[in-house]
Amino acid sequence: MTTSQETLTAPSPRGVDDRKLPMSPLLALATAAFMGILTEALPAGVLPEMARDLSVSESATGQMLTIYAIATGLSAIPVSVATAGWRRRKLLLVSVLAFAVANLVTAVSSNYALTMVFRLVAGVAAAVVWAELVGYARRLAPPHLVGRAIAITMAGIPLALALGIPVGTFLGKLLGWRLTFGLVTAVSVALIFWILASVPDAPGQEAGKREPILKALRLPGVVAVLFVVAAYVLAHNILYTYIATFLDEYELGGQRDIILLVFGVASMVSIFITGALVDRKLRSLTIGSTALFIVAAGLLWAMADNAVVVYAAMILWGLGWGGVATLLQTAVTDAGGDRGQALLVTTWNSFMAGGGAVGGILLDRLGPTSFPWSVLALLAPVLLVVVGARAHAFPAKRPATG
Structure with missing residues (x-):
């Protein structure tokens, strides 16, 4: 049976220095993650x-x-199976192009149904991007820096949440939402050229060497990592989706x-700490992140x-949440x-x-007062x-470094 060690020991692409991280392609991948989150959440x-x-109503727009x-x-599993033989850079480029087209249609369309069709297209493209980013980061990095490479790549997620969406919201109010989606389209087009210039290509899998994705559950x-993903992400989104409602309940809506x-x-801050330590402290960081979120919910x-x-709880929650994508991506790929x-x-x-x-x-x-104890009930297991x-x-020692 094929194991994760094939991924871990794959040679770096030609031209990659085995002593340090190639920052330009990793930052291009981080920008792809940034665009995935920004495309998803900007309508909010x-x-x-x-x-x-x-x-249409606001609920319909939501x-x-x-x-x-x-x-x-x-679409994550069926698309991964259908595109397993594609060249990896071609697949990434097609996905970013789909972001650009979907955001362009959103910017110019006055038809709700058409806009929703291209939102679906963008969601499928995001499935490809999320499935490719960690594999690319692993191929680009020397073995002792794999976790740090994943952390840099995943930094686009909290950056989009912390800066991209607030800035997009501000620009939407200042310039109009259509022009804002147009600017997002322009960034997506620029990212296509960046990927072409700096991200090395890699072959797809040969047909005879592919194993069913679901077989990885064995x-x-x-399974343990996926359980953690499911419960942690569910807990986070119960509280984060309705954080405005929760704050309003305690008359803090004006400080939202x-x-x-x-x-x-x-x-x-969490993503930087995770990036510095994940190659050596994945287990400790995952325990710490969960504990911080539990204390925040309490x-x-x-x-x-x-x-x-x-405010103290939000700091603890942010410190617990920021590095989770890196930690769980690394753990599931190790396993x-x-x-x-x-x-x-798919699970996430x-x-x-x-x-x-x-x-x-x-x-x-x-x-809304039920949200914190619901988080506690999910995070305890x-x-x-x-x-x-x-x-x-x-494990205390990861396969990539142990």
């Missing part, structure tokens, strides 16, 4: 304006995020922008009526190789979409699994 920042211009996440989650550690900025800055449960405590990545993309996006649905049910039946899965899922 300009939702009232989009709803008015498209002559489904632009839902259809994107569902498309990403459902590899030790994969500052509170989310604090969360974003803490997330960026503070929000017990003392959310105190603004100082809320399951490239096939593990496709499973992670499915439970990200599920967070909005579960949070909505909790909001309707129990109110996560911590137990991470601590207990020391043999394969979250």
